[in-house]
Amino acid sequence: MRLQTPARPAYAAVLTGLLFTGLLALSACSKGNGDAEAKAKEEKKGPDAVPVEVARASRRAVAASYTGTAPLDARAEAQVIAKVSGVALSVLVEEGQHVRAGQTLVRLDADRATLQAAQAAAQLRKLEANFARSQEMAKQKLISANDHDQLRYDLENARAAYKAANLELVYANVTAPISGIVASRSIKTGNFVQINTPIIRIVDVSRLEAVLNVPERELATLKPGLPVQLTVDALPGKVFTGAVDRVAPVVDSGSGTFRVICAFEGGGTLQPGMFGRIRIDYDQRADALVVPRVALLEDESEPAVFVVRGDKSARVPVKLGYTDGEWAEVRSGVKQGEQVVIAGKTALRDGTVVQVIGAGAPKVAAAEKTEAKKN
Incomplete structure (x- = not known):
């Protein structure tokens, strides 16, 4: 009896299928081993460092300080007014000029005041002569006491009028009440000046002040004489030194603050109106x-x-x-x-x-x- 063998194409297909299945299994095993190794490495590596x-x-020196902000003000300022009316014959100062107390700033027309002073002087001399004769007559009882007293009162009134007339003459020269810098001038030569009208503003820049409103908790630490450092926005990089000039120890009930006035030397680059940042050192540690x-x-x-x-x-x-x-x-x-x-x-x-x-x-x-x- 003769055996039949399977067809060659079918046999080849079976072999191919077996080989493909084996390759898939090997690939899966290889992939699984790789994932496990990567996971193990990740666990061994730990979290990333930040x-x-x-x-x-x-160690260095440190200071305990209070800081605040405040504008700079001139310690003294004056509005010069005319005490009499008149035409400005000459204006002797310009803005930015330094003046001394008592220096003549403006000369007003003084003709009327001169005449009034002359009339007052003549009236005074007349009454002085009358009163002198009255005294001689009173000794001889040739004049009543009432007439004698009236002459004395008239003489005193004439003396007062004479002083007033001369004062008006003095007021024709407008002088500086304080020393400082002419900050502004509102008249020119030839202008008519009304009495009690501000015509010139003088600012004393020799010393500047800054007023801080400080919380009451600092009342025990801030005292006069403490050193102060100042910087201003207009002059970046520059530090100015000063001191606490005075402390107003009364606490305002509304704001809960008290006033600390710091003083700085003026006359240089610092000017009134500049906005300052202030630091007051009240204690220091050299090795902190x-x-x-x-x-x-x-x-x-x-x-x-x-x-x-x-x-x-x-x-x-x-x-x-x-x-x-x-x-x-x-x-x-x-x-x-x-x-x-x-x-x-x-x-x-x-x-x-x-x-x-x-x-x-x-x-x-x-x-x-x-x-x-x-x-």
């Missing part, structure tokens, strides 16, 4: 432990900083002292030389892995890279 910048806690103010955590109920210990961050509560510009004094919580985070702290938690970058980065990493290149 880049931060740090600064070291150091400080950290940058930017290191303080602003969203915390109590003062705290992040300190880098090893490769992790640690949130450390601190007790603060004085604040001086960009520095904050630390009384406890941080030791000298410890690194505090100044940038990148918003992404940190207690125990976060960090990588120090910038100027505070350790030099060990750079040394390791150099050694790796050599190998």
